Amino acid sequence: MSGLNKQKIVDSVPQTGFFGHPKGLFTLFFTEFWERFSYYGMRAILVFYMYYEVSKGGLGLDETTALAIMSVYGSLVYMSGIIGGWLADRIFGTSRAIFYGGIFIMLGHIALAIPGSLSMFFVSMVLIVIGTGLLKPNVSSVVGDIYSEEDNRRDAGFSIFYMGINLGGFLAPLIVGAVGMKINFHLGFSIAAIGMFFGLLVFIFTKKNSLGLAGTYVANPLSQEEKKKVFTIIGLCAIILAILIAIAIPTGLLTVDSFIALIGILGIGIPIVYFVVMYRSPKTTEVEQSRIIAYIPLFIASVMFWAIQEQGSTILANYADKRTQLEFAGIHISPAWFQSLNPLFIIILAPVFAWLWVKLGNRQPTIPKKFSLGLLFAGLSFIVILLPAYFGGDDSLVNPLWLVLSYFIVVLGELCLSPVGLSATTKLAPSAFSAQTMSLWFLSNAAAQAINAQIVKFYSPETEMLYFGIIGGASIVLSIILFMLAPKIQTYMKGIK
Structure with missing residues (x-):
């Protein structure tokens, strides 16, 4: 998409109307709010649904297997964003x-x-993976479309948008978690479905008057001949895949363990391929190639960060269920409620960070330095959570305030990295790959969770100090390296700050 078309889109969007930001931010804020309500509500109870006994309404899976599947699920959700971004950029x-x-x-x-069986669970996985791949990277991409590249409100706008994500993420575990854990898992999932329905209503009825041309352009459309070729290839691949699955499952070649290993390979391999394709594309200019190189260390840092943050719904969820004192100050705490801590702290702190970046203006830390701060806090959050076992051993229940502190620290890192990463991605993206580059950003989360699916098997109450210490320490070391390389990375950004 040319610079002229980008400016045409910005001009079509009412530039005031939502807390001093473009009016379209209202539509995107509440669409994403309800989508995240549905996703995080489901996720708050999903791991418990998998490993709770059938007599308690669960599927009765092995705990380690459930934790690995949860990570694979999260990886596929974000991995599918590449397909969603490509479809948006090339077709509709x-x-x-x-x-x-x-x-x-x-x-x-x-x-x-x-209410059903494991087969219904896998059907839901496929549908949610496809849906999130289509929605999540593209709604973030449209946020970038409603601001010009020179607009100083851009980072603050992404922070506000990010607050909408986390407002949904805060309420969902409290509501869906309470219903799902205390009454019935399936009733909790029903509430998640209703949340997504509300999100669709908001998007359908407000986009015309608030988004203008944003989201209507196809950045790099396929020709009719290319469409025929692509659809033929997709059809053939689907047939071949179905045949391979039909052979692999009965013969024992495709098992849960082998599938987890495959996702690990794809989680790391797909981003590498995408970086190479975008860099070598004739549609990518020399300046855009330089920006892609600058984006690579940011991507690696993001993988490290999300590898820690996403364990809040796997390892730390299990930690809350099995290792934490749930009777506190006369209140019984549902283990699902801890999932609300991360978004709660973001809701409180996101306006502070948004104000801080605007207040500092040109004096704020560069994008790479913000990323290094994010890694530092992520590492510290894991160092904190190993302390209870150090002081009290691995056989006693832990005061829930330790978990609260760990979630709080990782949120400080998230606000330094995640909204800034969304904004940086829209700035550094090659024009011909705008939506796909946003998908690439979410692939860092996919890669992180693909890695987590491999390493969760090493966690147990007996090994938790070593587990948290190694991962937390690695993040801190990487943060120091990134901070030292920040000036060099900045030169490759070619004017992007």
Whole structure:
């Protein structure tokens, strides 16, 4: 998309109307709010649904297997963003991708809401993976479309948008978690489906008057001949994949363990391929190539950060269920409620960080330095959570305030890295790969969770000090390296700050 078209989109969007930001931010804020409500509500109870006994309404899976599947699920959700970004860039644009994605997500939660078996669980996985891949990277990409590249409100706008994500993430575990854990898992999943329905309503009825042309352009459309070729390839690949699965499952070649290993390979391999394809594309200019090189260390840092942050829904969720004192100050705490801590702290602190970046203006830390701070806090959050075992041993229940502190520290890192990463991605993205580069950003989360699926097997109460110490220490070391390289990385950004 040319610079002229980008400016045309910005001009079509009312530039005031939502806390001093473009009016379209309202639509995107609440669409993402309800989508995240549905996703985080489902996720708050999903791991417990998998490993709780059948007599308690669960699927009765092995705990370690459930934790690995949870990570694989998260990896696939973000990995599918590459497909969603490509479809938006080449076929139907970001606005339609958001709408179709919401439909798939809602159907996925409806599938979970139907009392059934493991097969229904896997059907829901497929639907939610496809839907989130279509919706999540593209709604973030549209946020970038409603601001010009020189607009100083851009980072603050992403911080506000990020607060909407976390407002949904805060309420969902409290509501869905309470219903799902105390009454019935499937009723909890039903509430998640209703949340996505509300998100679709907001998007459909407000986009016309608030988003203008944002999301309507196809950045790099396929020709009719290319479409025929692509659809033929997709059809053939689907047939071949179905045949391979039909052979692999009965013969024992495709098992849970082998599938987890495959996701690990894809989680690391796909981003590498995408970086190479974008860099070597004739549609990528020399300046854009330099920016891609600058983006690589930021991507690696993001993988390290999310590898820690995403364990809040796996290892720390299990820690809350098995290792934490849930009777505190006369209140019984549901283990699902701890999932609300991360978004709660973001809701409180996001306006502070948004104000801080605007207040500092040109004096604020560079993007690489913000990323290094994010890694530092992430590492410290794991160092903190190993202390209870150091002081009290691995056989006693832990005061829940230790978990609260760990979640708080990682949020400080998240606010230094995540909204800044979203904004940086829209700035550094090659024009021909705008939505796909946003998908690449979410692939850092996919890669992190693919790695987590391999390493969760090493966690146990007996090994938790070593587990948290090694991962936390690695993040701190990487933060120091990134901080030292920050000036060099900045030169490759070619004017982007």
